[in-house]
Amino acid sequence: MKALAILFFAAMMGVIGGGTISAVVTYLMPRKYESSGLIEIKQLGGTKISHAMAELKSDNVLQPVAEKLDLKTRWNLGSSETVEMLGRLISVKNIRGTDLLSVTVRHTDREEAREIANAIVQDFSARKNAEGAALSDQRLKRLIEAIGSRSGKSRREKRRCRPE
Numbered sequence: 001m002k003a004l005a006i007l008f009f010a011a012m013m014g015v016i017g018g019g020t021i022s023a024v025v026t027y028l029m030p031r032k033y034e035s036s037g038l039i040e041i042k043q044l045g046g047t048k049i050s051h052a053m054a055e056l057k058s059d060n061v062l063q064p065v066a067e068k069l070d071l072k073t074r075w076n077l078g079s080s081e082t083v084e085m086l087g088r089l090i091s092v093k094n095i096r097g098t099d100l101l102s103v104t105v106r107h108t109d110r111e112e113a114r115e116i117a118n119a120i121v122q123d124f125s126a127r128k129n130a131e132g133a134a135l136s137d138q139r140l141k142r143l144i145e146a147i148g149s150r151s152g153k154s155r156r157e158k159r160r161c162r163p164e
Contacts, residue, residue, distance in 0.1 A: 035113040036104045037121035038095075042132065052101060053092045056124055062086045065119045074112075089116065 041052045055061060062083045066072060072082045091104045103120050107113035 032106050032108060033110040033113045034104055034106050035110075035117040036102055037117045039101045039103060039121055039124060041099045041101060042128075049094050049099065049101070052128075053094065056092045056101065056103060056120065057087050057090060059083055061120065061124055061127070062090075065116065065123055068119055068123070069115055071116075086116070089113075090120065 039052075039056075041049055063079075066079075066082045066086055071077075071086060072079055075082055075085065077085060089105050089107055091106070093102045093104070094100070095102055103117060103124075105113045105117040105120070107116065
């Protein structure tokens, strides 16, 4: 009976001690805030979702964002370390069954998480819109050239067919 009481006491102390330790650790851990943004990937020029996901975490996207928000100074890091740190804060996921990508930034500073997420979405969208406009301009130019060359042929054929 005495052994059972000791065992019960030890189990209760374990539960109380474990609960206390987990409460202290949870309280002392820094809070993480999440900020997310959505990007619609229009499949212009063969841009695939997987390619866009990789591009969002590339230096080509992250470097301009780091410079725009002056993260190098804020975080007191070098350029490459800033971009590397920024890449670790970001996760990109495809929303199943859609052409939407969710860009999520987890950071201990709520405002900075929001600024980074917004800057990434805006920079990437602006870059893709400019690429889409350039691609549309190229296609339009080729179409005009094709129409121009065909209309030139039509005029020559009409002249040949006219009786003189």
